[in-house]
Amino acid sequence: MKYQTYKIQHAISPREFKTLGTNELRENFLMEDLFVSDQINLHYTHYDRLIVGGCIPKTKDLALETIEPLKAEAFLDRREMGIINIGDEGEVTVDGQSFTLANKEALYIGKGAKIVVFKASGSAGQPVFYFNSAPAHTNYPTKKISEADAETVVIGALSTSNLRKIRKLIVNSVVKTCQLQMGLTELKEGSVWNTFPVHVHDRRMEVYLYFDLPKDQMVCHFLGEPQETRHIWMKNQQAVLSPPWSIHSGAGTSNYSFIWGMAGENLDYGDMDVVSPTDMR
Numbered sequence: 001m002k003y004q005t006y007k008i009q010h011a012i013s014p015r016e017f018k019t020l021g022t023n024e025l026r027e028n029f030l031m032e033d034l035f036v037s038d039q040i041n042l043h044y045t046h047y048d049r050l051i052v053g054g055c056i057p058k059t060k061d062l063a064l065e066t067i068e069p070l071k072a073e074a075f076l077d078r079r080e081m082g083i084i085n086i087g088d089e090g091e092v093t094v095d096g097q098s099f100t101l102a103n104k105e106a107l108y109i110g111k112g113a114k115i116v117v118f119k120a121s122g123s124a125g126q127p128v129f130y131f132n133s134a135p136a137h138t139n140y141p142t143k144k145i146s147e148a149d150a151e152t153v154v155i156g157a158l159s160t161s162n163l164r165k166i167r168k169l170i171v172n173s174v175v176k177t178c179q180l181q182m183g184l185t186e187l188k189e190g191s192v193w194n195t196f197p198v199h200v201h202d203r204r205m206e207v208y209l210y211f212d213l214p215k216d217q218m219v220c221h222f223l224g225e226p227q228e229t230r231h232i233w234m235k236n237q238q239a240v241l242s243p244p245w246s247i248h249s250g251a252g253t254s255n256y257s258f259i260w261g262m263a264g265e266n267l268d269y270g271d272m273d274v275v276s277p278t279d280m281r
C-alpha cells in the first residue's frame, strides 16, 4: 500500500539497554516521523504487540490496510484500537458508520471491524489522528469518548512543576476494552514534569506521544530502569516506547500535552510501582 508504511520495533532487554548510545536509543524507542500528510505510518512493536500509528488525511481518505506481519485479512480481525485526534475536528468511519472527533476526543474500535477510514479534511481544518492497537480476545462495541465521558483527575502542584490534568479516555470505567488503555495528560502553564514521581508497571508496556509543544521547545524524556536511566530529546508530535521495566517521564522546556497508551496484563490504571525521587539514578 503506497500510502501506508510500517516498521518493526524489537523488544530490548534491560541488559542490552545499558549499552546503547544516543543513536541506538533513538532508533529503538523514538518514533520521529509518525505524522506525514496523506500517509499512515505504523510501528509494530514487540512490546505486547502494540501497534503505534499516525496519519494526516489531507487530500484523500486513508483506509487502514492490513499489514503483512498480522497475517490477517483485516487489520482489526484480532485487534482492538484507540484513536485520539490531536488536530482540528475530523471524521473516521468504521464499517460505514461515521464518527466526528473534535480535538482531543477519542474513538474505541472493537475487534472485528473490517474497514476503518480516516476521512480527508477537504477545505476544513486539518485533523491529525494518533492511534494505538493491541491484540484483543473479544469484540467490544465501538464507542466515541468525549471529554465529558472521560474520567478526569488533577494531580501534582505548581510548586513542584508537575501540575497536570489527566483525562482517562479509554479505561475500563469509561469503555469496555480488552487490554488497551489510553488517555491524555495536559500540563498547566509553568509545569514541565510529567509522571513525576516516576513509576514502572512491569505488567504493562506504555507509549507516550508528546504534542501541543510550542515551536522550538523540546521535551527531555527519561527512560530505563529507575536506577539506570537515560534520556531522549523529543520534538512536538513524536512518540516514544516504554518497555514494561522502564520509567516514562519527561521534563519540557515549556508546558505541553501527551497521550499515553498501554497494553499488557491488567486494566487497573492505578497499578503502578512508584519510585521515590531520591532513589533515582
Ligand SMILES: O=C[C@H](O)[C@@H](O)CC(=O)C(=O)O
Binding pocket: 164, 166, 183, 184, 185, 194, 195, 196, 206, 248, 260, 269, 272
Ligand atoms: O501509567 C500511567 C501513565 O504513565 C500516565 O497516565 C501517567 C500520566 O499521565 C501522568 O502522571 O502525567
Ligand SMILES: [Zn+2]
Binding pocket: 199, 200, 201, 206, 248, 272
Ligand atoms: Zn505508566
